[in-house]
Amino acid sequence: MITEKKYIRPQTIDEAIHVAHDHHHSFRYIAGGTDVMVNKFQGTDETNCLIDISGLDELKEISVEGNALKIGSLVRLDDLKKNEIIQKNFPALIEAAHSVASPMLRKTATIGGNLLCENRCSFFNQSDWWRESVGYCLKCEGDVCIATGGTKACFSKFVSDTAPVLISVNALLETIDRDGTKIFSLENIYTGDGIAPRNLPGTSIIRHIILPLHQPCRTIFKKLRPREAVDFTSLTTAVTVNESGKIKIVLGGVDPKPVVIEGILNGSSEEYIKMAMKKSRVVDNDFYSRSYRREMIRVFLEQSFEELKK
Ligand SMILES: Cc1cc2nc3c(=O)[nH]c(=O)nc-3n(C[C@H](O)[C@H](O)[C@H](O)COP(=O)(O)OP(=O)(O)OC[C@H]3O[C@@H](n4cnc5c(N)ncnc54)[C@H](O)[C@@H]3O)c2cc1C
Ligand code: SF4
Numbered sequence: 001m002i003t004e005k006k007y008i009r010p011q012t013i014d015e016a017i018h019v020a021h022d023h024h025h026s027f028r029y030i031a032g033g034t035d036v037m038v039n040k041f042q043g044t045d046e047t048n049c050l051i052d053i054s055g056l057d058e059l060k061e062i063s064v065e066g067n068a069l070k071i072g073s074l075v076r077l078d079d080l081k082k083n084e085i086i087q088k089n090f091p092a093l094i095e096a097a098h099s100v101a102s103p104m105l106r107k108t109a110t111i112g113g114n115l116l117c118e119n120r121c122s123f124f125n126q127s128d129w130w131r132e133s134v135g136y137c138l139k140c141e142g143d144v145c146i147a148t149g150g151t152k153a154c155f156s157k158f159v160s161d162t163a164p165v166l167i168s169v170n171a172l173l174e175t176i177d178r179d180g181t182k183i184f185s186l187e188n189i190y191t192g193d194g195i196a197p198r199n200l201p202g203t204s205i206i207r208h209i210i211l212p213l214h215q216p217c218r219t220i221f222k223k224l225r226p227r228e229a230v231d232f233t234s235l236t237t238a239v240t241v242n243e244s245g246k247i248k249i250v251l252g253g254v255d256p257k258p259v260v261i262e263g264i265l266n267g268s269s270e271e272y273i274k275m276a277m278k279k280s281r282v283v284d285n286d287f288y289s290r291s292y293r294r295e296m297i298r299v300f301l302e303q304s305f306e307e308l309k310k
Helices: 013-022 036-042 077-082 084-089 091-098 111-115 128-133 162-168 270-279 290-309
Strands: 006-008 027-030 049-052 062-065 068-072 172-177 180-185 205-212 217-224 235-242 246-252 259-264
Touching (some): 013 027, 027 036, 062 084, 068 084, 091 217, 091 235, 111 205, 162 217, 162 235, 162 246, 235 290, 246 270, 259 270, 270 290
Parallel strands (some): 027 049
Antiparallel strands (some): 062 068, 172 180, 246 259
């Protein structure tokens, strides 16, 4: 049976949501398309309908409302650095966005798409031919996780590079769906299940990412990857400290969801480093070995705490 493939380009948010509900059984929103299209060509996304939201201009603005900065979900990663409020208040977000992929991809890729890009694993992000030859895995209808040999859980890596910085400064997400607008803590949309890594309803559109202004803090961002350009993360760290010494450590690339540790910095950071290493469910599904990535958590966090003292 040949299934009809559809591409729809709605003119308004309401129309996009309406079309999404009509195709709720098999559709995907597409913004910059830099994640979705690769997954389609590799056969790891088999949805039949693409709903292109890239023309929805109201999602492309950055504005201040009261004590909050609202970044439209379709703002391109490359454009974040042009905004003076982000430059002044959240320079680590610019650094994180600049670490994603390559210059050309960042001119297309959006921040909303970055927060929802698919988890990755070296045994899954392969051609269908490759995956078939190893007998598939839990994330693609096989019955065993090739990385761990287990049969119960998938540990595909959470790879968004902007999310750790955003979570470390307590970002919120404003979404819109048929039942209206909702606000979520960004941290809470990630499930920790490598097969279904997010719990946002599929038909919801991210409208804004909301950041608190007038709460001075400093963030140190770091990313481990084989090559400075193009490669996805093997470990991303963001450490934020505010004026009263409250710290929030967020790790990406070492667990199916962002690993978050919070506390008060009064003296040694060793306790927090140990907690971060213990909480990360790192498995051998990356270019670098599990043990190297675990050890690099310590190295990056020690360096971050040193830099925060300066
Ligand atoms: C070679 C290469 C290297 C890459 N390297 C990195 C990297 O280093 N770090 C990294 O984080 N990513 C990387 N990526 C992945 C990707 O480019 C980025 O994550 C990018 O930010 C995704 O944004 P997009 O707009 O292209 O998303 P899309 O591909 O358009 O969408 C991604 C997901 O988000 C959903 N979505 C998008 N916008 C919305 C919205 N407003 N509301 C609801 N759902 C939405 C889509 O339905 C889809 O599920 C890389 C990709 C490639 C091809
Ligand atoms: S972690 Fe295991 S189940 Fe998940 S994608 Fe990788 S091999 Fe497949």
